[in-house]
């Protein structure tokens with residue numbers, strides 16, 4: 588994996604209002620990056636700037652270390668928030684047309700459209716005008732449109748909103764395949780549990796400011812609480828009197844506790860072992876929702 592897209596200190600105002608403040612983060616090839624924030628946080632504005640649909644007031648976006656050019660953008664795929672398909676065109680016509688706009692030959696555009704619609708389980712609707720599709724299927728058609736030219740960078744604005752759970756899995760599998768074959772995938776979402784499950788990297792934005800960014804694993808380590816869970820073979824009530832331990836939950840043989848700063852977790856483990864077998868002893872990792880709450884405060 589390599590960093591391919593760099594958003595560097597981007598600022599943007601609308602009228603008097605500064606909606607992006609020094610926004611910086613990176614997107615790597617081969618990975619799924621989740622762009623997370625509440626409504627109005629600035630996700631769509633940032634994505635539009637990446638795509639060149641909107642200009643930044645200052646700062647820049649680079650692709651492989653250079654400012655993004657028109658040719659680079661041919662290799663980008665974008666699924667905008669305002670889903671932009673022509674309602675009267677059929678799904679196949681529409682996706683083929685967009686493939687052609689991105690420089691594919693007619694035969695390639697057709698071939699890729701057929702394969703994609705199949706992959707997205709939309710083949711049966713291929714001949715229907717977009718306006719006749721259910722919202723979920725329109726969304727799949729949008730995703731096909733963003734992917735048809737096999738982009739090196741995929742930027743998807745809320746690609747999972749409005750999809751049923753089965754469609755979420757299908758779309759997710761398609762995005763993973765793209766990442767595995769080397770594409771960089773950036774998608775926005777306010778559905779934290781979804782992002783938690785599927786992305787490798789994260790950028791968390793609140794009020795136009797990036798509050799945290801990095802790999803999911805790294806973020807979890809950064810925001811980790813000094814919290815542990817333990818399971819022993821007899822009552823764990825002795826933890827109440829253990830130095831440096833604040834007991835949070837006690838359920839017979841299981842307990843959850845916080846450690847005071849400077850307290851050695853291994854000393855507590857030894858203390859537990861001195862009382863009998865220890866079945867489990869592990870740090871409790873915060874969920875993404877917990878990290879999110881912490882960093883947007």
Ligand SMILES: Nc1ncnc2c1ncn2[C@@H]1O[C@H](COP(=O)(O)OP(=O)(O)OP(=O)(O)O)[C@@H](O)[C@H]1O
Nearest residue numbers: 601602606624625626627628629630631632633668
């Ligand atoms: N063209 C515009 N003119 C004026 N204000 C705008 C414009 N576009 C966006 N904004 C404002 O900028 C802020 C950020 O909007 P943006 O759409 O980027 O947020 P978002 O994180 O994508 O939220 P959402 O999920 O609701 O789309 C909002 O307060 C929005 O009202």
